[in-house]
Amino acid sequence: MSLTSIEESELPEGDVTVDIAFSTLNYKDALAITGKSPIVKQYPMIPGIDFAGTVSSSTHADFKAGDPVVLNGWGVGEKHWGGLAEKARVSGDWLIPLPKAFSPRQAMAIGTAGYTAMLCVMALEKNGVTPDSGDILVTGATGGVGSIAVALLAKRGYSVTAVTGRSEEADYLKSLGAGNILDRAELSEPGKPLVRETWAGAIDVAGGQVLANVCAGMKYRGVVAACGLAAGMDFPSTVAPFILRGVTLCGVDSVMAPKAERLEAWKRLSEDLDIDLLERMITEIPFEDAIEGASQLLDGKVRGRIVVPVA
Ligand code: NDP
Structure with a gap:
């Protein structure tokens, strides 16, 4: 180029x-x-x-x-x-x-990253996740999608755990509204098909082993919005989270999303995104x-x- x-x-x-x-x-x-x-x-x-x-x-x-x-x-x-x-x-x-x-x-x-973060939040909501459901995990939290997802969820009253490979950015993530910080390394290695039920919802930008581990740690009927591949294109998971815990995995695509959904996402960004945080x-x-x-x-x-x- x-x-x-x-x-x-x-x-x-x-x-x-x-x-x-x-x-x-x-x-x-x-x-x-x-x-x-x-x-x-x-x-x-x-x-x-x-x-x-x-x-x-x-x-x-x-x-x-x-x-x-x-x-x-x-x-x-x-x-x-x-x-x-x-x-x-x-x-x-x-x-x-x-x-x-x-x-x-x-x-x-905001850009496509922020608009996609909003599509992910909307996907969680459409599948019944509310602030009362429990903690929400956001991967790639210091990145574009992740930063805006953390801010949007916190503004709506969700308790957010931010996953990052950059522990030095903990204060930044807390300033956006993250309640807890989780080291990316804890989700990066192959793990069990199911682990302790922890997350009511998740927004994942990583894919790969990270997404597999996120799914394994979802609560009963938890919802994962998957939009990215920063860790990889593969998905080394099992069906266990889906058939034993009723976990929902929602794919989120911003490129061809219908116009009505785009307008809704941008309207919601207007309402929910704190400009100072942006x-x-x-x-x-x-x-x-x-x-x-x-x-x-x-x-x-x-x-x-x-x-x-x-x-
Ligand atoms: P950024 O580069 O801004 O953020 C990505 C973040 O992912 C990084 O900041 C880092 O966060 C984390 N990360 C990097 N490498 C790894 C890894 N190996 N394992 C786990 N986490 C990692 O990108 P965007 O936020 O703009 O996009 C994120 C993803 O979402 C991309 O894959 C992008 O293609 C996808 N995307 C998809 C869209 C769609 O329509 N489906 C639209 C927009 C984006 P940290 O250092 O905090 O861990």
Whole structure:
């Protein structure tokens, strides 16, 4: 990947053109930029799975010039040119209005990571988890999805245990609302199919052995929202948690989620996310540093969310 200039006429087809104000680096962007995973489906590609900006021209019925908008997913930054650019041309069906509660910078501090964290919280709730059900486990807690999930759950009154490989970030996690901190190493090794019933709910960004151990420690009828693969793509579990404890494993995908769910997630973020806490999660990097930032994110050197001002 390299930073380069192109003509606006080269932008792909779409009925809405957007002047991008802010983009961000998500885990998937880092995989795309570094080439560590086959995220990019065709080249040349502009990475960036999300952006916030202002419509500059539109023939789509729902949007007109001047409208503030947000985009998450839909294959943007993977198979359609993405958000790490000054302009994007996309289908208006992929856009949602920028929620009034957020500036474009705040919307990208949330980004796809935060919107996915909200989808995970909604998945727990839809399956009956309430603050009275018991403790909720969040893995990858100092990362983007994890940090926002901890803050959202704590605000709603849940008791949250944050799993992290970075014990030095315990104060940060407590400031977001985590009641307890658990060392990632305790969930990283192969364990028994079932262990002591501990968690009423879990949001997992890790997958792999971590997710298997999370499932093994769920309470009867506990619910796990699984959205990530930071520890691995595999799932070395048994059916025991599901058939003996009635555990529910909910897959969460943000890319193709239906529009109604996106609007609901962003509305809930407007209501539930404390802006002061969000500010604590932000590292802002210049556009020129996005390629280097991608490597740092995959190396686990980034806390919270990276925001990239574009305009
Ligand atoms: P980040 O890099 O910001 O956070 C990932 C965190 O995972 C790290 O900060 C680290 O937290 C933890 N981690 C890293 N390596 C391991 C490991 N080997 N075992 C366990 N935990 C580990 O990424 P995001 O928060 O942006 O994304 C997290 C995951 O969610 C990614 O896999 C991403 O692809 C996925 N995702 C999926 C979406 C979907 O639609 N399904 C949407 C958005 C993200 P700590 O140091 O605190 O342990």
